[in-house]
Amino acid sequence: LSTAPGDANEISALFRRLTLGVYVVGVAHGETRDAFTAAWVMQASFDPLLLAVSINPANASYEVLHASGWFSVNVLKQDQLELARRLGTKSGRDEDKLRGIATRPGRLGVPILTDALAYFECELMGRSRAGDHELVLGQVRDGKILDGKASPLTYGETGDMDGSSALYPPAF
Numbered sequence: 001l002s003t004a005p006g007d008a009n010e011i012s013a014l015f016r017r018l019t020l021g022v023y024v025v026g027v028a029h030g031e032t033r034d035a036f037t038a039a040w041v042m043q044a045s046f047d048p049l050l051l052a053v054s055i056n057p058a059n060a061s062y063e064v065l066h067a068s069g070w071f072s073v074n075v076l077k078q079d080q081l082e083l084a085r086r087l088g089t090k091s092g093r094d095e096d097k098l099r100g101i102a103t104r105p106g107r108l109g110v111p112i113l114t115d116a117l118a119y120f121e122c123e124l125m126g127r128s129r130a131g132d133h134e135l136v137l138g139q140v141r142d143g144k145i146l147d148g149k150a151s152p153l154t155y156g157e158t159g160d161m162d163g164s165s166a167l168y169p170p171a172f
């Protein structure tokens with residue numbers, strides 16, 4: 001695919017053809033807890049059961065995740081777009097973004113969203129640098145479907161909430 005000047009959106013439009021869900025990754029260490037919206041989440045193995053999450057090391061959650069070695073992955077429902085915005089468009093570095101959101105503590109205190117569609121609790125098993133992100137592997141130690149009737153929110157439904165259209169290069 002070649003991109004002519006003026007087609008600056010072509011690569012971002014191409015990447016929007018990947019189907020992705022919308023998740024909230026929850027972390028905690030000591031008194032600190034945080035959570036961020038993530039679309040780059042996938043199953044990576046059956047045995048052991050592994051999830052892969054690609055995390056921007058600039059996220060406040062990144063250090064908290066590595067400090068405890070545990071994280072939750074919460075599957076958002078179609079009607080939780082505003083929750084995705086709240087947890088995905090500002091950092092929890094200076095405030096507890098989760099205040100007022102229904103959670104319960106999982107292992108090592110990782111926040112589990114009690115109104116999500118489902119959740120996984122993961123133990124950190126590996127990390128690998130992936131360009132400007134880091135690919136984190138978590139072994140799934142627990143999890144549950146919380147609302148078996150709900151439909152999952154898809155990344156396409158978030159539009160450009162994450163501002164990613166500005167992050168793609170103009171050409172390959």
Ligand SMILES: Cc1cc2nc3c(=O)[nH]c(=O)nc-3n(C[C@H](O)[C@H](O)[C@H](O)COP(=O)(O)O)c2cc1C
Binds near residue numbers: 054056060093
């Ligand atoms: C729809 C959406 C998807 C996102 N996907 C990811 C992702 O996969 N990985 C990531 O590191 N950040 C992702 N983000 C950005 C983080 O949610 C955002 O930077 C957040 O403010 C980080 O919070 P923290 O600093 O409290 O950890 C996404 C944001 C949105 C709105």
